[in-house]
Amino acid sequence: MPALKTANKELKGMMKTVKIQDIDINCLQNLQDEMMDLMDVSNEIQESLGRSYNVPDDIDEEELMGELDALETDMGMEIEGDGVPSYLQPDKKSDLDADLNLP
Template identity: 55%
Template sequence: MKRLFGAKRAAAPARTLDATSASIGARCDAIDGKIDALDRELARHRAAIARARPGAAREAAKRRALVILKQRKLYETQREQLYGQRFNVEQMAFANENAKDAVDTVKAMKAAAKELKTQFKAKEFDLGEIDALNDDMADLLDLGREIQESLGRSYDVPDGLDEDDLLEELDALELDMLEEDAALEGGVPSYLQDDALPEAPDEEPVVLPEAGEGKGESETTPAVRDAA
C-alpha cells in the first residue's frame, strides 16, 4: 500500500509568530523597492510628457505613465494590507508573551507559597517558643541592669545620708565664703588688694669717682667723710 499510495507525510510545524512577522516585513521591504522603482520610472515619463509636443507622442507618454501609476497604487494597497497583517501578528505575539509571563509568575508564586508553608511548619516558628524566648530575653536584660546597679554602688557611705542634704551644705559653704570676702576693707578681697610700696630714702646719692682719678688720695670721698 505504501508503494502505491506512498507514506503519509508528517505535518509541517506551524510557523511561529516571530517568523510570520519577519516574513511579512520582508514582503513589505520588497514592495517598497518596487514602489521606488516605479517612482523613478514615473518621473522619467513625466519629463517626457513635458518635453513632447501636443499630439500622439504626448498621449502615448501619458498612457505609459498612467499604467505605471496604476501599478504604484496597487503596490501601495498591498503594502498597507501587509502593514495591517504585521501589526496584528505583533499584537498577538505581545499577548502571547504576556500570557507566558503570567503563567511563569503563577508557577513561581505557587512554589514560593509551598516553600513558605514548609518553613512555617518548622519547630523554630512555634509561637509559644518565640514568646518564651522573648520573656527570657526580658528577664536577662533586667538581671543585667540589676548587676550594673549593684556594681555601681558607692562603699563606706553612712546610712541615712541624703544627696539633697549634701547639696544644701555645699550651698551654705559658698555663702560663707562670699560673706567673708565682703567683710574685707572696701569690700575688696585680699587677693585683689594692692601691696604697700616702700618709701623713698631722704639721703643724697653717693657720687663715685671715675676710673683713673684720685690716685694717692684717700679712697673715702668728701661726702663720705662729712657724713662720718
C-alpha cells in the first residue's frame, strides 16, 4: 500500500509539470498525414476490387476449355497418372555410368 501511495504522489507531481502546449504538434500532424496516406491506399484497393470487368455473355465454355488444354500441352504441363503436373514430378534417376559409357 505505501508503494501505491508513493507512485500516486509521483504521478501527480509529474502531471503538474506536463502542459498540453508542450505536446509536439508536428508529431501529431505527421501521424495524421500517415493515416490519410493509409486511407488513400485503402480506397485504391477497394476501387480495384470493386471494378467490373465486362465479360461477354456469349462465351463458349467448351471452346475456352479447348484453348486451355492446348496451352497446357504447349507449356508441358501434362498431368501424370497420379494427378500431379509433370513439372512437379520428381526427376527420374538414370545410371550415369551407362549413359556416359564409362569403364
